[in-house]
Amino acid sequence: MAVTLADVAARAQVSSATVSRVLSGNYPVSEATRARVLRAVDELDYVLNGPASALAAATSDLVGILVNDIADPFFGIIASAVQSEIGGGQRGGSGEKLAVVCNTGGSPERELTYLTLLQRQRAAAVVLTGGAVEGPEHAAAVTAKLGRLAAAGTRVVLCGRPPAGEEPASAAVTLAFDNRGGAQRLTEHLLALGHRRIGYVTGPADRTTTRHRLEGHRAALATAGLLAGAEELTVHGSYDRASGYDAALELLRRRPDLTAIAAANDTIALGVCAALRDRGLRIPQDVSVAGFDDLPFSADAVPALTTVRLPLQAAGARAGRLAMGREATPPGGVATIRSDLMARASTAPPPEKA
Amino acid sequence: MAVTLADVAARAQVSSATVSRVLSGNYPVSEATRARVLRAVDELDYVLNGPASALAAATSDLVGILVNDIADPFFGIIASAVQSEIGGGQRGGSGEKLAVVCNTGGSPERELTYLTLLQRQRAAAVVLTGGAVEGPEHAAAVTAKLGRLAAAGTRVVLCGRPPAGEEPASAAVTLAFDNRGGAQRLTEHLLALGHRRIGYVTGPADRTTTRHRLEGHRAALATAGLLAGAEELTVHGSYDRASGYDAALELLRRRPDLTAIAAANDTIALGVCAALRDRGLRIPQDVSVAGFDDLPFSADAVPALTTVRLPLQAAGARAGRLAMGREATPPGGVATIRSDLMARASTAPPPEKA
DNA sequence: TCCGTCCCGGCAAGCGCTTTCCGTTGGCCG
DNA sequence: CGGCCAACGGAAAGCGCTTGCCGGGACGGA
Numbered sequence: 001m002a003v004t005l006a007d008v009a010a011r012a013q014v015s016s017a018t019v020s021r022v023l024s025g026n027y028p029v030s031e032a033t034r035a036r037v038l039r040a041v042d043e044l045d046y047v048l049n050g051p052a053s054a055l056a057a058a059t060s061d062l063v064g065i066l067v068n069d070i071a072d073p074f075f076g077i078i079a080s081a082v083q084s085e086i087g088g089g090q091r092g093g094s095g096e097k098l099a100v101v102c103n104t105g106g107s108p109e110r111e112l113t114y115l116t117l118l119q120r121q122r123a124a125a126v127v128l129t130g131g132a133v134e135g136p137e138h139a140a141a142v143t144a145k146l147g148r149l150a151a152a153g154t155r156v157v158l159c160g161r162p163p164a165g166e167e168p169a170s171a172a173v174t175l176a177f178d179n180r181g182g183a184q185r186l187t188e189h190l191l192a193l194g195h196r197r198i199g200y201v202t203g204p205a206d207r208t209t210t211r212h213r214l215e216g217h218r219a220a221l222a223t224a225g226l227l228a229g230a231e232e233l234t235v236h237g238s239y240d241r242a243s244g245y246d247a248a249l250e251l252l253r254r255r256p257d258l259t260a261i262a263a264a265n266d267t268i269a270l271g272v273c274a275a276l277r278d279r280g281l282r283i284p285q286d287v288s289v290a291g292f293d294d295l296p297f298s299a300d301a302v303p304a305l306t307t308v309r310l311p312l313q314a315a316g317a318r319a320g321r322l323a324m325g326r327e328a329t330p331p332g333g334v335a336t337i338r339s340d341l342m343a344r345a346s347t348a349p350p351p352e353k354a
Numbered sequence: 355m356a357v358t359l360a361d362v363a364a365r366a367q368v369s370s371a372t373v374s375r376v377l378s379g380n381y382p383v384s385e386a387t388r389a390r391v392l393r394a395v396d397e398l399d400y401v402l403n404g405p406a407s408a409l410a411a412a413t414s415d416l417v418g419i420l421v422n423d424i425a426d427p428f429f430g431i432i433a434s435a436v437q438s439e440i441g442g443g444q445r446g447g448s449g450e451k452l453a454v455v456c457n458t459g460g461s462p463e464r465e466l467t468y469l470t471l472l473q474r475q476r477a478a479a480v481v482l483t484g485g486a487v488e489g490p491e492h493a494a495a496v497t498a499k500l501g502r503l504a505a506a507g508t509r510v511v512l513c514g515r516p517p518a519g520e521e522p523a524s525a526a527v528t529l530a531f532d533n534r535g536g537a538q539r540l541t542e543h544l545l546a547l548g549h550r551r552i553g554y555v556t557g558p559a560d561r562t563t564t565r566h567r568l569e570g571h572r573a574a575l576a577t578a579g580l581l582a583g584a585e586e587l588t589v590h591g592s593y594d595r596a597s598g599y600d601a602a603l604e605l606l607r608r609r610p611d612l613t614a615i616a617a618a619n620d621t622i623a624l625g626v627c628a629a630l631r632d633r634g635l636r637i638p639q640d641v642s643v644a645g646f647d648d649l650p651f652s653a654d655a656v657p658a659l660t661t662v663r664l665p666l667q668a669a670g671a672r673a674g675r676l677a678m679g680r681e682a683t684p685p686g687g688v689a690t691i692r693s694d695l696m697a698r699a700s701t702a703p704p705p706e707k708a
Numbered sequence: 709t710c711c712g713t714c715c716c717g718g719c720a721a722g723c724g725c726t727t728t729c730c731g732t733t734g735g736c737c738g
Numbered sequence: 739c740g741g742c743c744a745a746c747g748g749a750a751a752g753c754g755c756t757t758g759c760c761g762g763g764a765c766g767g768a
Binding site: 016017018021027035052054055056058 | 715716718720722723724725
Binding site: 071096120121270 | 358397401402403406407408409414416423426427430431433434437438448450452453454455456457467468470471472473474475476502595599601624625628631642650651654656688704
């Protein structure tokens with residue numbers, strides 16, 4: 001059917017072994033032969049048969065990236081960075097890896113299914129992003145699966161996700177985001193401005209990311225002696241704008257006297273802003289709002305959103321390099337990616353007591 | 355190394371052929387045998403070797419999706435819809451396809467490279483999204499490549515992208531977005547409100563999408579006898595917010611008396627809004643703003659953005675079904691996806707003449 | 709001049725699966 | 739009760755590539 005290695009070999013007057021070696025480049029071939037082979041490849045418009053190659057070599061040039069939601073820029077930025085690092089269609093030559101972006105929708109089942117699918121493809125590496133769903137059964141299943149992948153030679157990188165099962169990094173390399181610290185600094189910033197009644201809008205309670213950010217927030221409150229009542233001021237939803245909108249209204253109902261709302265991510269924060277506006281409240285004059293992640297739109301929202309910057313692009317690129325085995329594993333298998341408070345216009349001192 | 359079909363066969367006391375048939379499901383196998391095989395699969399924790407399978411079957415279960423920018427929700431929504439349609443990690447059984455999302459960054463070279471990579475993987479289908487870069491050499495190269503893919507049995511679907519080379523659909527199925535009509539209706543809407551000096555901010559001039567939307571816009575202007583001066587009121591940039599911001603400032607410099615700005619997409623429109631605000635102009639009292647695409651954030655921007663809705667989710671799902679061969683090819687190989695004007699708060703009659 | 713080395717390239721054995729081609733068996737009809 | 743058909747399962751031939759092993763030639767040192 002299609003052109004095969006043998007066809008190229010015949011045309012270039014060499015054996016198929018030589019053609020293979022020219023293409024893979026990991027064996028000395030004289031310049032003359034190489035040129036002849038490459039010309040034949042060109043003339044015949046030959047394209048390597050990936051599956052055959054993967055079968056023989058026992059590894060494919062696929063790299064899987066698991067994300068909770070492709071349509072969310074948070075993951076899009078990471079995925080994009082990983083992709084351009086692992087090849088990105090630059091050369092098309094060998095060594096070029098193909099990114100398989102898998103949309104788990106945050107479901108542990110789909111996550112497992114995709115991991116199996118990637119295992120089936122003999123993926124060269126797998127990058128897991130986003131917080132994991134907590135719960136012993138899931139954690140154990142995922143850890144086991146990752147262990148099997150690693151055993152089969154697949155590199156495993158966790159990007160912005162705690163080590164599976166919270167135990168020492170197992171076979172995976174982990175780039176941990178400093179969610180706890182970032183959230184704590186954010187809340188400290190609000191406290192420093194003088195806020196005392198701070199609402200907190202976050203995502204599903206069973207996500208590690210959710211928990212870590214909440215812990216940071218609570219830690220800051222605890223230090224300020226404001227832990228009492230924190231429960232009432234916390235609303236769980238999902239990590240999207242609509243959820244933020246609803247949660248803000250709910251908070252306003254529970255505590256009409258709050259002066260600030262911190263959101264567990266920027267997208268939620270935008271929903272919160274919309275809700276406040278619809279209630280006729282000004283930001284930040286009446287209520288301060290803060291987000292998390294520092295997605296591109298946050299800087300030029302109106303007002304510019306105070307948030308915590310996570311260097312997603314850099315983290316993704318590093319994850320990509322780790323996946324390619326081009327960067328050394330950090331000591332202990334875990335590197336922490338620091339987060340930075342970005343104080344902007346959406347936070348200000350609370351209004352004077354009426 | 356890993357568990358193979360033969361191992362499973364041995365354990366289940368059948369031949370490897372039978373195991374293969376049970377797993378692929380396209381051959382009658384008695385219930386008893388099937389159960390025995392499945393148990394063995396389970397006990398041995400067997401995972402099919404994808405490459406080997408693809409080699410023998412001459413097709414893989416990979417589906418490529420080419421997008422200009424993963425981090426852009428426009429593409430994220432389409433990609434996500436395609437993915438959930440082609441498998442989405444639901445069952446993990448057979449028939450489950452894996453989506454390979456490729457980020458071309460709008461570069462024709464990378465597009466070609468990715469197509470080659472997908473061809474190498476013997477992808478079952480390829481979905482190209484977004485506007486194509488115009489220019490004879492690119493168009494020809496892409497058309498040729500798509501032809502070769504189709505010849506090799508890969509299904510090709512163009513989603514929101516004109517048929518390659520603008521000629522009859524070749525081997526590809528096309529879901530064409532009604533960019534021209536949508537843009538025309540949008541501008542008509544502005545004209546109907548009374549606007550006469552309408553700025554237009556768009557993307558790279560060499561993209562089909564850009565051209566089609568611009569043509570629709572111009573058609574409306576022509577009908578109103580306002581074509582003169584349209585050139586001066588048009589600014590090309592890229593499809594992002596920053597570009598929209600700059601372009602709006604540029605427009606304001608050229609024609610401080612304009613009363614409306616139409617953008618070629620919502621993201622640009624947001625940048626335009628930011629620029630207008632920074633210039634102290636109110637939307638829509640001083641200047642009306644309109645976008646295109648109706649991305650999720652547009653409905654609850656402040657003010658809610660008037661735009662043209664493109665049913666991206668539905669289009670992506672349909673593209674996914676076409677890629678799976680689960681939906682019949684539309685007559686002529688081309689189906690047009692209609693667009694709808696969403697008149698919202700960001701457009702209003704122009705201010706009274708001072 | 710002869711031999712040891714080093715390069716380079718060929719041979720051929722798989723990699724693990726799919727699928728064609730048959731053989732076997734049991735059920736059913738005549 | 740015999741023969742035929744349908745349904746099922748096995749044997750084996752590849753799919754196209756990689757790579758270990760080996761051989762031949764060129765070159766340099768002795």
